[in-house]
Amino acid sequence: MHEPEHQQLTAVLLEHHALDKDDEVGRVSIPIDQLAVGEMQDMWLDLGPPGTDDQSSLLSLSVSLLG
Numbered sequence: 001m002h003e004p005e006h007q008q009l010t011a012v013l014l015e016h017h018a019l020d021k022d023d024e025v026g027r028v029s030i031p032i033d034q035l036a037v038g039e040m041q042d043m044w045l046d047l048g049p050p051g052t053d054d055q056s057s058l059l060s061l062s063v064s065l066l067g
Contacts, residue, residue, distance in 0.1 A: 007032040013047060013061065024050035026059055041065050 008029045014022040026047030035041060047059045 005031070005033045009035075009065075011045070011061070011063070013059075026050055028061065030065075035065060039066070 008031050010027060010029045012027045013025040015025050016022050026049065028045045028047050030045065042062070042064050045061050045063060047061055
């Protein structure tokens, strides 16, 4: 089912390496039902540790999303 209350957008921040595998720096998940359809939203998000959905803050990221 495509029910917004059960979906989330996950952003993964990577550190790029030209000659080696990129490293994951952190990730954050945003519940889709928190986004207003058709509206631009500016928000600060706390990135959690790599490979998890833990929201303990390692870094804050500013994003603009069009819902």
